[in-house]
Amino acid sequence: MTSTHEEVGYLPPSKPVEHTPISAASGVEEVIRMLEGRWKLVILFHLFGGKLLRFSDLERAIPAISQKMLIQQLRQMEADGIVTRLVHHQVPPKVEYGLTDWGQSLCPSLDALLKWAAARPGS
Template sequence: MARSTRSGPYICGIDAALDVVSGKWKGLILWELEAHGVRRFAELRRGLPGVSEKMLTQHLREMEEDGLVTREVYAQVPPKVEYSLTASGLALNAALAPLGAWGRDRLRRERIDTVPLAHDREASDKVDTSEISDISSTA
């Protein structure tokens, strides 16, 4: 696994975790890779409307350095590169699941529009929210 170039100092674990997922697209890249397992660069770009090639490349490199994503290059013509989550990336997605549940609840409660994606339903079905308390009753 690649060694992260980030070394703190951090105030707490949340600070260290947010450093790894900071950036508009990193959480969505994690989500896209978990929903589909393995993705090529162009597939990731199509799955993330609005992300530029430069930003996707930058985030994927950082996520690889942080040990969240594996980049596999195949020696063939034309070149083939695939991205997938590492065990650490999968663990981070599991840790982010309650945050996603909170966000979905907020979207419903505030009636905020979302961008419709083909795999929205598939990815949200993977999240087990049975242990997450109903925060709408405390709001």
């Protein structure tokens, strides 16, 4: 049986994990659920590259999103370990958002998805 990690390259060769079609599908579905949400991918792409952005920077960068929705999406992504919230204890208070190392590691996977989508027959 082929290890899924050999195909997608997310684990070092020293730590092989055997997946069945069911366990592989389950793992991918879990990740898709984490990235579900109208604005999560947009937020991710704004934060890629190690950027730290304040809430107001994200609001300006994504003008169509409401404050409530931005807060909700950031909290969900923080709870999932994708985004980190850095609080600077100063006056006035300063809070910045960035990607965790794990969140930043999504970049190559999303780039691969973009290339895959662009190669769609008939597009």
